[in-house]
Amino acid sequence: MTLVLRDVVKEFGGKRVLDGVGLEVGRGDFLCIVGASGSGKSTLLGMIAGLEPITGGTIELDGHPVSGPGPERGLVFQSGALFPFLTVAENVGFGLRLLPLPAAERRRRVDWYLSEVGLLPLANALPKELSGGQRQRVAIARALACEPSVLLLDEPFGALDVQTKEDMQVFLHQVWQDTGATVLMVTHDVEEAVLLGRRVIVLTSDPGRVAAELPVPLADHRQLGLKRTPEFLALRNQVEDLVRGHAQSRV
Numbered sequence: 001m002t003l004v005l006r007d008v009v010k011e012f013g014g015k016r017v018l019d020g021v022g023l024e025v026g027r028g029d030f031l032c033i034v035g036a037s038g039s040g041k042s043t044l045l046g047m048i049a050g051l052e053p054i055t056g057g058t059i060e061l062d063g064h065p066v067s068g069p070g071p072e073r074g075l076v077f078q079s080g081a082l083f084p085f086l087t088v089a090e091n092v093g094f095g096l097r098l099l100p101l102p103a104a105e106r107r108r109r110v111d112w113y114l115s116e117v118g119l120l121p122l123a124n125a126l127p128k129e130l131s132g133g134q135r136q137r138v139a140i141a142r143a144l145a146c147e148p149s150v151l152l153l154d155e156p157f158g159a160l161d162v163q164t165k166e167d168m169q170v171f172l173h174q175v176w177q178d179t180g181a182t183v184l185m186v187t188h189d190v191e192e193a194v195l196l197g198r199r200v201i202v203l204t205s206d207p208g209r210v211a212a213e214l215p216v217p218l219a220d221h222r223q224l225g226l227k228r229t230p231e232f233l234a235l236r237n238q239v240e241d242l243v244r245g246h247a248q249s250r251v
């Protein structure tokens with residue numbers, strides 16, 4: 001699996017929001033994109049998801065141009081956006097209905113991904129009965145159940161309290177390690193990007209361009225304690241300075 005963006009441009013009503021963005025994501029990667037508010041992070045993810053047309057450049061998945069949404073790109077938003085009248089299990093199985101799979105395989109996947117996110121006991125609950133963190137787990141399980149080539153996450157933990165957010169970061173890291181998924185995550189939270197990403201891309205603002213791409217040379221097994229280490233703090237400060245430096249044109 002390779003996702004390649006070349007020279008991607010996006011304009012809204014003639015105003016250039018993204019300008020010449022290039023990046024590559026390979027199988028098993030975990031790439032985080034950070035940038036100031038309005039730098040075009042969500043727009044970029046929307047274009048990769050095929051929900052937003054591109055103004056210029058190319059986006060290709062395994063050599064095929066992206067021209068609309070597809071099951072090989074699983075998407076999770078900040079709000080989770082679960083179907084309120086479907087149970088947890090039905091939500092997880094929703095996307096599978098569109099895939100040519102035998103019923104037994106659908107059931108297997110729903111059970112497997114529910115257990116991966118620790119929610120098998122709540123399979124028959126409705127979304128309103130869940131906490132915010134649990135709802136995001138369901139949204140992630142729903143996206144993973146289609147076994148996408150790449151999981152696209154847009155600020156998936158942005159609406160959660162600090163404690164839940166940290167739990168979810170550890171959880172996502174574990175899921176990434178267990179499933180070998182390829183993840184592309186957009187976040188304004190630099191600490192989160194450095195904790196989870198194998199690479200971090202910093203976008204400039206107005207218009208958004210790739211200002212820097214940094215490898216994260218931390219151990220592959222990430223734990224919260226890492227946040228207090230000098231290596232982590234140095235990298236976080238470096239990325240924060242880059243984000244701030246490249247956002248200055250807007251203030």
Ligand SMILES: Nc1ncnc2c1ncn2[C@@H]1O[C@H](COP(=O)(O)OP(=O)(O)OP(=O)(O)O)[C@@H](O)[C@H]1O
Nearest residue numbers: 012013017035036037038039040041042043044188
């Ligand atoms: N549908 C739209 N029509 C017009 N302008 C838009 C549209 N969507 C986004 N924009 C503009 O594009 C720019 C980038 O927005 P985008 O939401 O992608 O940024 P972001 O980096 O994700 O911001 P945040 O971190 O605040 O979510 C902003 O100036 C925004 O106003």
